[in-house]
Amino acid sequence: MNLHERIQDVQTRIAAACQRVGRSVEEVKMIAVTKYVSLETTKDVLDEGLQHIGENRWQDVKPKWEALHERGTWHFIGHLQTNKVKDVIGKFDYIHSLDRLSLAKELDKHAAALGIQVQCFLQVNVSGEESKYGMAPEHLFEFADEVSRMKHIHIAGLMTMAPYEMEADATRPVFRGLRELRDSLNKQHVFPYPITELSMGMSGDFEIAIEEGATWVRLGTLLVGKEI
Template sequence: MQLQQNWKLVQQRIIDSCHRVDRNPNDVQVVAVTKYVDVDTTQAVLDSGLNQIGESKVQDAVPKWKQIGDRGVWHFIGHLQRNKVKEIIGRFQYLHSLDRWSLAQELDKRLKQRGESMKCFLQVNVAQEKQKNGIYSHELKDFALDVANLSSIEIVGLMTMAPLTPNSEEVRPVFRELKRLQHELQQLQHPQIKVPHLSMGMSQDFEVAIEEGATWVRLGSVLVGKRS
């Protein structure tokens, strides 16, 4: 019951955010971040009508997927080690954290072995926080052009994580910069770098992210509660 109430409130907040900037709420999709909850809660998330599931640790995600992986669309949203790539292929349709060339090469190799492809977001460390992963803004163009040559990877957009702050307005420039970078890549008019999506905004700042152009928001605590 609480989950349903949370989801209704989130939907209204998305609608309100979109109306403030004259966007269509249907253009914003929600990844329900279930990384801190158990299989039963993850199933309840799917039952509530949310079908995009976000996980960030392979060792936690794979056991869940083995039980309920035939339901929903699975997004890997955390830092991915090269030696874990084989675990997510065939299970996850999206990777939100493609942040280095060695990972891209490993993904492409493993995907080709299976005759599959994967939708990937290029992770950009816009705020240049040393403790966070992601390439820096000035590296993005060259990285995107390199990844575009890998036939098994479909670049669907850009992702960033804004600094944690009590005032979400403080991170608006981070989201605005990712939108600018998206436009910069689109100006290349490269057939493999259309980057239609922006994965940005979490429970504490998703409304500002939507106002700045997010098409995917990754929501955990505001939907499913705090870490158990």
């Protein structure tokens, strides 16, 4: 399939997943993960009407961002080193990988210097896999309480990555767990505003994630292909 056909196919699958659980398709937004494709293909993605672009390394995305940043909404979805905050702050509309206090302090400091508020997702390692970034669920509430005091960080929601499974349905407990953590944060009023978003689900499991409440799905090869 070409790019247009892949996008249509994914949109159909998103709509079907929403229908299965009685959700509106408007509740789910696609992030086109373009880290493996060229600037030209990233431009094609935007030309097709997809607005949200996901990247995970500043040194790789820099030429794409410089050429196309005014056309899209940019999401930093990879592990963010503290010393790289200065490169991404103010350029990406969302940071999906806030997972430790040192990073929160650095984001807050640089956002304050720019006079902005940065939109972040708290990354939680729900599965407990050692290979995954993110804080342990039992540390979430203490960390969230610390972040709630930072004036230049706004928490949009929570993010997680499920383990790779041969059967996508095996990821369901991970996605359900993230939703339940978000709901608990809201019940306890940890933040002075509701946490509404769940960034979860990738090419192999996004339909299960949607059934469990995902509001953002991060789709790479399945959606945009792979070149580099």
